[in-house]
Amino acid sequence: MTDTIQQIVSDLTTRARAAARTIAAVSDDQKAQALIAAAAALRAASTEILAANAKDMAAGVEHGLSAAMLDRLKLDPARLESIAAAVEQVAYLADPVGQIIDRSERPNGLVMERVRVPVGVLAIIYESRPNVTADAAALGLRSGNAVILRGGSEAVHSNRAIHAAMIKGVVSAGLPADAVQLVPTQDRAAVGALLAAQGQIDMVIPRGGKSLVARVQEEARVPVLAHLDGICHTYVHAKADPAMAEAIVVNAKMRRTGICGSTETLLIDQDYPDPAGLIGALIDAGCEVRADDMLMEIDPRTVAADEEDWGTEYLEPIVSAKMVSGVDDAIDHIAHYGSQHTESIITADDAAAKAFLAGVDSAIVMHNASTQFADGGEFGLGAEIGIATGRLHARGPVALEGLTTYKWLVHGNGQVRP
Structure with a gap:
């Protein structure tokens, strides 16, 4: 792994951590408005996005991608509208951040609350579906997380065009551009650097085929939310x-x-x-x-x-x-x-x-x-980031709630422990 790739990932995670602190503190309405603006920006950039996708499709044909892979990669006006509509839909979902999971009062008068909070910095590693760029960005942002996206080389032009449009909308709503970052290189070493970024990335979510998910689960030094097979x-x-x-x-x-x-x-x-x-x-x-x-x-x-x-x-x-x-x-x-x-x-x-x-x-x-x-x-959860089959953190369809964790809030009135 080159020093250059390590520096790129270090820069991404540093900026993401700063953005995560900002996003965690903004209002529900501001996050929702940012996604509505992002959806509008996707529609406005349709010509550029479809042109970028045409480049990816031509390269895919040249490199012998299967018909199924080409179908996953392909965008047309209807599919692009579906992507924008899905981003817009996430804007209208209930915000899980700040939700009180449970509340109890101890005999000494202390009030204990468990409250949902964002996970922090998410890394999403995915393959040929360009819609994941928009879905992951929307779900991560809506749940108060900063997101680092690393898409597959098959969709590199599509991913960059979608990301650029969404960031335009996010920034117009007053949120930082670093809230959603796209890894600027297709070097496979970047994936290894993300997986090794313990303490910098809070959770990795792979979306793709068996070989990708297996690699992530084998190499990751940070928590992984994934499923390997759907048997x-x-x-x-x-x-x-x-x-x-x-x-x-x-x-x-x-x-x-x-x-x-x-x-x-x-x-x-x-x-x-x-x-x-x-x-x-x-x-x-x-x-x-x-x-x-x-x-x-x-x-x-x-x-x-x-x-x-x-x-x-x-x-x-x-x-x-x-x-x-x-x-x-x-x-x-x-x-x-x-x-x-x-x-x-x-x-x-x-x-x-x-x-x-x-x-x-x-x-x-x-x-x-x-x-x-x-x-x-x-399941009534809106868009999902995937189906989790592990036993920890989240299981089944992972949507906004699955991209949060919780912290304890303790309210007292002068109690000291004897």
């Missing part, structure tokens, strides 16, 4: 309504196969009356079903699953399917192969649902609902 399960219990089960299973897998909340493994109870209906509905919808021996006998169009399939996040129209002997067997399978993201049980049996909801240790556990609802907007 989500849908378990169809013996007492599931067949019509409901079929509708949910097809939606959970096929609505959007490339999102982290897409079901990757279907577990079917051995006493469920119509496993053939579930397998057939998936295949008819264009999904490849990689099945265990029992399910392969039901539909010859299935493909044999191997051990690797149970731990694979396909992100395409492929699902692994297995017969299980009951709730406990389903829970055991999820515990062994899952990624603690999102799991769902389909059943009319309340006792079975209760056992599943209590026994599965994932960030999101559902009953009679599609795993595709694993999304901050569907």
Whole structure:
């Protein structure tokens, strides 16, 4: 790692820390107005942003990016308007900063309060989606944090244009430009410097593929908020309504196969009356079903699953399917192969649902609902920075509240400790 890269990151974090102190003290209304101005600036700069994106798209084609990667990278007027509207939406969300989580009075008269405060300085490391530049900036700013953004080289021109427009809006509302900084170099050493910035950065949030998230989790010397895989399960219990089960299973897998909340493994109870209906509905919808021996006998169009399939996040129209002997067997399978993201049980049996909801240790556990609802907007949280699958700080969709921590406020009237 060069001294130059270290100096760049040191400068970014020093300026971010100063900006974080300023933002933490500004009013809710001023933060909201800054985001409204940022959204207006994005719309005003649409020509420049789309031209920058065209450069990234041309480079992506030249370098052989996949169709899926190019689709994530591509901006058009409708997508840009959606980005601006999402920033505007964050402006109207309730501000978590200053919220009293709980309050109690001790026998000696001391009043104890836990109050939400910003985390401080956030580093967001992400890949080819330029919308993350705007989303991360908006969520970080609204929750009172300073943000350092490091986007992927595939979207470098798009990210710079979006960032420039947003900063124009933020500054017009009286907030510091250093509230949202974009790392000015695409040198990979900058990522390593950010991950090593213990004491300068308070939390790192990776958004991208498995290799990026794995690198961040392996190298970071600061807390990380992330999920590595979205190996989500849908378990169809013996007492599931067949019509409901079929509708949910097809939606959970096929609505959007490339999102982290897409079901990757279907577990079917051995006493469920119509496993053939579930397998057939998936295949008819264009999904490849990689099945265990029992399910392969039901539909010859299935493909044999191997051990690797149970731990694979396909992100395409492929699902692994297995017969299980009951709730406990389903829970055991999820515990062994899952990624603690999102799991769902389909059943009319309340006792079975209760056992599943209590026994599965994932960030999101559902009953009679599609795993595709694993999304901050569907949870009523507005925009999200991602789905966290760890056990500390935040779990599930991470929005404004997940970008805060708390401090204790103690109110006395002269008490001294005996």
